[in-house]
Amino acid sequence: MNRGRILVVDDDPNIRFLLTASLEFEGLEVQTAPDGATALELCATRTFDLFLIDYVLPGMDGLALARAIRGQYPELPIALITGNVHLVSAADLAAVGITQLFAKPFGLDELVAWIRTQLP
DSSP, rough: OOOEEEEESSSHHHHHHHHHHHHHHOOOOOEEESSSHHHHHHHHOOOOOOEESSOHHHHSSSHHHHHHHHHHSSSSSHHHHHHHHGGGHHHHHHHHTTOOEEEOOOHHHHHHHHHHOOOO
16 A cells, blocks of 8 residues: 555544554554644645545534645545444535545554555
């Protein structure tokens, strides 16, 4: 897999650690943020190739964060991760340009396979 820069946004430090370790093992560069505000600060100073965003975040939810990211990155893949699939509709996802939805618990193999299809 080509080295890609991924931003993982999740308020659970264990999820951030697990995703970072797994994705770095795959040869990817991973940056993490515990909330939307921190993610937007990182987007202002760094570039990314793909975003993995938890739906439930402190301050702003994942849909609001995806909407904000779309202003800077209109074409890049964004995956929403959630344990509350029933709270988001296909229309919600399409409205903010979410490329993929992963329901917790999801398989890391499934996530990595999707990432491989998204990076050049």
